Amino acid sequence: MGTVESYDTGAGRRYRVRYRTPDRKQTDKRGFRTKREAELYLATVEVSKATGEYIDPARSRTTIGELGPNWLAAKRTRLKPSSYKALEDAWRVYVAPGWGATTVPAVTYSDARAWVSQLSAGAAKTDRRDHIRSRGQGARPKSATVVIRAHGVLASVLDIAVRDRRISHNPARGIDNLPRKERKPHQYLTHAEIQRLATASGTHATLIYLAAYTGLRWGELTALRVRDVDALRRRLAVTESAVRVGAEIHVGSPKTHELRSVPYPEFLELPIAKLCEGKPRDALLFGGGLDYLQRPRASGKSRSWFVRALDDAGLERMTVHDLRHTAASLAISSGANVKAVQRMLGHASAAMTLDVHADLFDDDLDTVSASLNAARAASIAKA
Template sequence: MTSAAGLFKRCGCHDPMTGRRLGSQCPQLGVRGHGSWYFRLELPPGKNGRRRQLRRGGFASRKAAGAARDFLSNPTTLDGTSGSAVTVAQWLRLWLESRENLAPSTMRSYAMHARRHLIPNLGRERVTELTPARVQAMFTSLIRTHAATGRPLSVATLQRIQATLRVALNAAVRRGLLASNPARFVELPSGAKPHPVVWTPTRIALWQASGIRPAVAVWTAAQTAEFLAWLHRSEHPLYVLFHLVALLGLRRGEAAGLQWADVDLRARTVTVARQVRQIGKHLELAAPKSASSNRVIALDHTTAALLQGLRIEWLATHPGTSEPVGFLFPDRSGAPLRPDFLTVIFRHLNSASGLPPVRLHDLRHGAASLSLAAGNDLRTVQALLGHSSITLTADTYATVLPDLAHHAAEATAHLLQDATGTQSGRRRPGRRSRTGRSTRIRHHR
């Protein structure tokens, strides 16, 4: 589907016979929502006199593609408006329409921030007249307005709104509408991430008496073992899934996305190659959160035996097959489980078990702590969790369990005692005893 104005529509469908991409020849392009709009712009000839063209695509509508084409051909105008008069609302809409290669969740987040916060508060402002003070005033107003309604915006939400505005205005800087980005200088309340703490007897007593609980808490090794044992006795169908999350530190989307092709029982490994991503009611299979999240995890003998049992169950219900296929934990239709369903079912199981409350994601924190308590170093835990940097592992997940903390304290004390040659409780070297004899320092060779 083409246009004489240099606008055309195309899609990524392929010819089933040749495998070639149909592009602008796809017969489904007339269907609403199928494909996206592109524009073609003639540029001045190069130094060698050759013809040059600029082509951009990914626009949701013909109008958006035309507006982008017109703006690039004459950066001082947008939708027929002088560049100096382009409003933030106009710019945000064009910017959103022209986003390419973004994850659907990211695009959804950008659009929500623009619709709910940025356009209502900054939409009438001219882009060329935006200042750090004006942007700061908008965030101050957001904070006060939402606090007054009893629904304050979290620091994380404010930071994400700022990030959306910063990315959008960076594009405006590249187009010459701004000399610098005023969103860079916004000051927001500090929002240090709460570090995980362990459910000690004191914290449990406080929670039982007052309902007060830590923002992020993890179970001890004994509590985790108690939960898994209770789940096993209950013969819950998702026992193996929660076992994998608790020991391997899988994210809920990674656990839901595991397929039998990812399991190698001979080598005792599981490959994390995808995640189930949920956007509203829609599910999609996507790459893991980062390149480091695509990882191969070694399995202990117990976990491998659980997966072997799951494999035997699958083969018993699918006679005539030699190897299981599909998802490890499918729903009744064979599709992957919804991540939000896993969160809800875990919350119910946590409550029924009688153990102090944790979030499903806190099992991931607990897996890191258990690995550290077992004597593994941070590099090993980083690889287990699929973090891109060891700093993130140390800052966020290196929760020290009480037994490990006491062991470290005793080890430090023994190191000092060995260096001084004394034992705990003995008199200091050189001091006189009641008999008048001097306590000698014992030298170690």
């Protein structure tokens, strides 16, 4: 057990608590105004030691700014460059400026909740505490994705503090005011619309067809090499993905790290063969064979070839990535089962395919209702 001792100061008598930490080191805490306060603190310390929840005050002086870089460094070894860049940006732009100088025990649920609200609303800080005011990020509201990611970074750093026994719990977890992501409606093209878009795309026609009929991501399409084409089986081996992060192209495994073989329709045999003509096996399928194609912009002052093609084809604005949804739609409408569509798209699971493209199965609800009605009628007729 520890001890409580009194001592005199210029402001009057104060009390000091002396105790040993779980590793048997002597330490103390002073400044208690009454003996009762000191005894209650000592009792709390002894209970926390007995339950394994003791927090060393010296270790809890660590700031968010000190823990964050180590957390990011660990993430860098596991994440793809594009995913890491998003987390690093959230840390650098939002979390470090707002919380970097704050010690981990000073973070409260209310402060974290207010920070999330202010990011969402883009409102200037009006809190009475200076360290809270400094967390303002301008008057422009941030998107739900940005806010959720920034909160996730703060909460994850505090998770490390909990595991290190710097704090007993994570005050940033369980916040109830995180914004909701609103999923925009998918755009699905018909066969005729794909034909018009491909024709309007000129030299990029084969790329459009492959995106719309295989569902490959842009990075997977532009990373295809001649050696990945199996003309006899009409298959494409998806083994790499080229993703632009900042000004650099990073080439790595596909998004889910799963290598896969994707079929392409027979009508694309000749166009793909023409892309392979005169190129060595290691050459890129699209473009000159050496440089990766840049993703066309879907908006902006200067119209990209893709935007011009959409306009010429009389189609609404969309992105190249939206053609993945068209591929899923066409595959499902042609009778492909969900597991096959999952493998084609490179989703981590069939459940993800169903979740992302649930709207494609709305018509099945009518079939369920009609089937139930027919089953009931047949049962009653037999009775």
